[in-house]
Amino acid sequence: MDFNFSKQEKLLQGSVREYFRNKIVPVADELDRKAPLTRRDALGFIENLVSFGYVGSLVPEAENGPGLSHVETGIIFLELGKAWAALGAIAASTSHALTMISKSKRVPGIKYAMDRLMSSKSLGCVAVTEPFAGTDLSAIKTTAIPEGDTYIINGTKTWVSNGSVADMVLVTVKMESAGNGNPYGILLVEKEASFFDTTEIPKMGLKGLSTARLFFDDCRVPGENLLQFDENDSPAAELILPHTSCEKTALALGLTEAALEAAVSYARKRVQFGSPLARFQMIQKMIAEMAIGLDAGKLLYFRSMKMLDEGLKCPKELAMADSFASQTAVDATSKAIQIYGGYGYSDEYPVERFYRDAHCFSVMEGTKQIQQLKISQQITGIDALV
Numbered sequence: 001m002d003f004n005f006s007k008q009e010k011l012l013q014g015s016v017r018e019y020f021r022n023k024i025v026p027v028a029d030e031l032d033r034k035a036p037l038t039r040r041d042a043l044g045f046i047e048n049l050v051s052f053g054y055v056g057s058l059v060p061e062a063e064n065g066p067g068l069s070h071v072e073t074g075i076i077f078l079e080l081g082k083a084w085a086a087l088g089a090i091a092a093s094t095s096h097a098l099t100m101i102s103k104s105k106r107v108p109g110i111k112y113a114m115d116r117l118m119s120s121k122s123l124g125c126v127a128v129t130e131p132f133a134g135t136d137l138s139a140i141k142t143t144a145i146p147e148g149d150t151y152i153i154n155g156t157k158t159w160v161s162n163g164s165v166a167d168m169v170l171v172t173v174k175m176e177s178a179g180n181g182n183p184y185g186i187l188l189v190e191k192e193a194s195f196f197d198t199t200e201i202p203k204m205g206l207k208g209l210s211t212a213r214l215f216f217d218d219c220r221v222p223g224e225n226l227l228q229f230d231e232n233d234s235p236a237a238e239l240i241l242p243h244t245s246c247e248k249t250a251l252a253l254g255l256t257e258a259a260l261e262a263a264v265s266y267a268r269k270r271v272q273f274g275s276p277l278a279r280f281q282m283i284q285k286m287i288a289e290m291a292i293g294l295d296a297g298k299l300l301y302f303r304s305m306k307m308l309d310e311g312l313k314c315p316k317e318l319a320m321a322d323s324f325a326s327q328t329a330v331d332a333t334s335k336a337i338q339i340y341g342g343y344g345y346s347d348e349y350p351v352e353r354f355y356r357d358a359h360c361f362s363v364m365e366g367t368k369q370i371q372q373l374k375i376s377q378q379i380t381g382i383d384a385l386v
């Protein structure tokens with residue numbers, strides 16, 4: 001396998017890196033500290049990311065999408081994770097919605113939604129998790145009952161990224177018959193046309209990202225908003241998860257790289273006992289471990305992205321990359337704080353934000369434990385969850 005990026009991939013990496021160094025890194029700390037970005041501010045940032053392909057990166061050019069490969073998507077999201085992970089999560093959430101919509105059969109309402117999301121006129125999100133259905137998605141209780149040419153949605157979703165600011169939500173619902181022989185469906189809900197309430201969830205990290213509970217109380221949506229998939233496609237929730245791993249793992253690796261670069265720079269400058277910290281062997285050990293984790297994580301991750309680009313199914317490789325990168329982000333950001341000493345614990349330096357942000361990647365969209373169960377399932381042939 002070729003582990004080098006192509007010329008085109010390197011160019012893409014260089015241009016996003018340059019843009020973030022100048023435009024995002026200088027403002028990330030201050031903006032992230034305040035509160036979730038408003039819809040307007042989030043759209044302002046996303047609008048500038050569209051030209052790099054951040055929104056619906058995998059949607060083919062023939063459908064007016066950026067048509068990036070999985071490797072290219074990984075490259076750009078890694079750079080965004082390095083610059084500001086919360087903004088990465090905002091872009092990823094809209095992108096998931098768009099990728100899902102693009103995989104469904106087109107009807108006029110859906111085409112309109114795609115155009116709005118693609119041109120960054122609207123923000124999107126995907127609502128799967130419920131108060132009693134986290135890892136166990138078979139416990140989903142939100143229902144969609146047909147009434148005439150509409151569906152009536154009732155239920156509560158939680159932990160929805162972009163939840164308070166999104167214009168369009170893809171809601172996973174339980175229904176009598178959603179086709180494909182499974183009891184789940186995905187409905188596109190446009191906030192302006194179909195009202196639902198939201199409350200923001202205060203959280204430890206990714207503070208710039210809105211994360212909300214969504215309350216659907218007799219929420220009526222047009223029947224054509226039910227996404228239709230091919231016969232062979234797996235259940236709705238399963239369709240969403242592989243795509244989220246692509247961006248999520250890249251963001252975790254980006255945070256690891258940011259923590260390593262910050263720690264190296266600080267260890268070179270900070271002098272104790274007449275020497276820079278970087279001269280001390282225990283500091284060098286931590287830096288070496290961070291660098292090994294980053295490189296190993298990138299190798300696992302880009303192997304899985306290459307496999308996806310070659311049209312291969314690779315649940316084991318994706319889960320290995322996800323599980324390893326999420327743990328590495330926690331370990332590396334924690335070491336960065338240690339290397340900064342007391343200053344690492346202060347919010348005057350970005351390493352404490354990296355540490356707070358890193359913890360979400362082993363929890364969201366397939367926890368670390370679930371990724372490990374998936375790996376073992378592929379190896380042993382035994383599914384621990386049935």
Ligand SMILES: Cc1cc2nc3c(=O)[nH]c(=O)nc-3n(C[C@H](O)[C@H](O)[C@H](O)COP(=O)(O)OP(=O)(O)OC[C@H]3O[C@@H](n4cnc5c(N)ncnc54)[C@H](O)[C@@H]3O)c2cc1C
Binds near residue numbers: 093125127133206
């Ligand atoms: C910042 C953030 C953003 C999110 N964004 C979204 C979003 O946009 N859309 C959305 O739908 N959801 C979103 N989520 C929700 C996320 O996907 C869930 O939190 C996740 O699926 C876990 O569900 P849970 O929190 O209910 O934990 P639980 O399912 O209650 O699990 C708790 C713990 O038990 C472990 N566990 C559970 N079952 C098993 C088992 N069988 N074997 C071993 N261990 C097990 C888990 O790994 C975990 O460590 C987000 C979460 C966060 C933190």
